[in-house]
Amino acid sequence: MALAISIFITGLLTVVSFFGAWAYDEGILSSSILASLFKVFRFPTHTLFWEVFHRTTVIFYSGLLL
Numbered sequence: 001m002a003l004a005i006s007i008f009i010t011g012l013l014t015v016v017s018f019f020g021a022w023a024y025d026e027g028i029l030s031s032s033i034l035a036s037l038f039k040v041f042r043f044p045t046h047t048l049f050w051e052v053f054h055r056t057t058v059i060f061y062s063g064l065l066l
Contacts, residue, residue, distance in 0.1 A: 007049070014041040 020034020029035060 010041065013037065017041050 017034050017037035017040075020029065020032060021038035023029040024032065024035035
């Protein structure tokens with residue numbers, strides 16, 4: 001249960017920080033913590049959970065559409 005909660009929180013923070021980095025790149029936001037957090041949260045989702053993404057193609061392709 002704790003693993004599922006930590007994966008959910010990490011995924012949620014990754015999505016939120018992705019939008020912060022996107023807004024920073026577009027010039028909507030000035031330099032912010034959200035934009036900086038994207039570099040931190042991108043690492044665990046791409047490195048630590050790669051096997052999960054690779055096994056479940058639905059998650060992989062939904063991430064591509066994001």
